[in-house]
Amino acid sequence: MEVGFLGLGIMGKAMAANLLRHGFRVTVWNRTLSKCQELVALGAAVGETPAAVVAKCRYTIAMLSDPSAALSVVFDKDGVLEQIGEGKGYVDMSTVDAATSCKISEAIKQKGGAFVEAPVSGSKKPAEDGQLVILAAGDKVLYDDMVPAFDVLGKKSFFLGEIGNGAKMKLVVNMIMGSMMNALSEGLSLADNSGLSPQTLLDVLDLGAIANPMFKLKGPSMLQGSYNPAFPLKHQQKDMRLALALGDENAVSMPVAAASNEAFKKARSLGLGDLDFSAVYEVLKGAGGSGKA
Numbered sequence: 001m002e003v004g005f006l007g008l009g010i011m012g013k014a015m016a017a018n019l020l021r022h023g024f025r026v027t028v029w030n031r032t033l034s035k036c037q038e039l040v041a042l043g044a045a046v047g048e049t050p051a052a053v054v055a056k057c058r059y060t061i062a063m064l065s066d067p068s069a070a071l072s073v074v075f076d077k078d079g080v081l082e083q084i085g086e087g088k089g090y091v092d093m094s095t096v097d098a099a100t101s102c103k104i105s106e107a108i109k110q111k112g113g114a115f116v117e118a119p120v121s122g123s124k125k126p127a128e129d130g131q132l133v134i135l136a137a138g139d140k141v142l143y144d145d146m147v148p149a150f151d152v153l154g155k156k157s158f159f160l161g162e163i164g165n166g167a168k169m170k171l172v173v174n175m176i177m178g179s180m181m182n183a184l185s186e187g188l189s190l191a192d193n194s195g196l197s198p199q200t201l202l203d204v205l206d207l208g209a210i211a212n213p214m215f216k217l218k219g220p221s222m223l224q225g226s227y228n229p230a231f232p233l234k235h236q237q238k239d240m241r242l243a244l245a246l247g248d249e250n251a252v253s254m255p256v257a258a259a260s261n262e263a264f265k266k267a268r269s270l271g272l273g274d275l276d277f278s279a280v281y282e283v284l285k286g287a288g289g290s291g292k293a
């Protein structure tokens, strides 16, 4: 199967490499074109523009940072829309809001193409290992066509029905994840500032009912102050912001998510946006005081 792949950031690079490893023919494009070279070394071809990739490939996948990037790659000059049409499918796996997805879907359908949104749950390592959870919605025929690729990229795909449902599900999941990261950070800070060992707290958590892979993975590196980005904090804050907007639209009160969003915003304002989202601990640690007053 031949696919195009637009966006070779942390996730896109791992996903495109995975497709290549599994025998897919992949044509890649990235805004910073030099980033394509690593994929070329693995056997990828390069398209000079998103339009060139879509012209060449029947199916094109995108993995871009946020709504404005997703819209720009479709609607701007040399974008997807210039070449999409009958018999071609576009699959956006970026985390965006439902309105962005709907706008892209409508434009592509107007040109006769098919569209699926398919954001993913799972970070850099699951992307490398083909263990993502795919939250798809939109054109069911295109979804079915993409199953061989989804089977390589993920451990499970959900088809959630009409366009927007994939985006919404992803935002709900990441809203919970961001709040949990804040709760863990506050807990580590409270343990530390009240004379307990944060490492012992992690050990206790890991044996109880609230044990989870995220605390287990991120906890130890947080204690070392090591925030090599798997999931950049700026993207987590974008997801909190979009989830809160979804809450606004539906009159759902989310005080925990709102407070967590403030912490992520604070972290961004301190220049931590490109670090892993667990770097929010630096903000909450700072807010903890010495505990010795």
Ligand SMILES: NC(=O)C1=CN([C@@H]2O[C@H](COP(=O)(O)OP(=O)(O)OC[C@H]3O[C@@H](n4cnc5c(N)ncnc54)[C@H](OP(=O)(O)O)[C@@H]3O)[C@@H](O)[C@H]2O)C=CC1
Binding pocket: 006, 007, 008, 009, 010, 011, 012, 030, 031, 032, 033, 035, 063, 064, 065, 066, 068, 069, 072, 073, 093, 094, 095, 096, 120, 121, 122, 123, 124, 230, 231, 232, 235, 236
């Ligand atoms: N990292 C993670 O753990 C996960 C991330 N996600 C989501 O996946 C998406 C990608 O994340 P990730 O790979 O981590 O992000 P990165 O920041 O590593 O990569 C972002 C990509 O988007 C491109 N991009 C940004 N702005 C534009 C633009 N205006 N026009 C064209 N391309 C643009 C970048 O190009 P350039 O190289 O030129 O900057 C790069 O290819 C995000 O929506 C994120 O929320 C979902 C699950 C997990």
Ligand SMILES: O=CC(=O)O
Binding pocket: 095, 120, 121, 122, 123, 174, 231
């Ligand atoms: O969106 C991030 C993730 O880990 O999932």
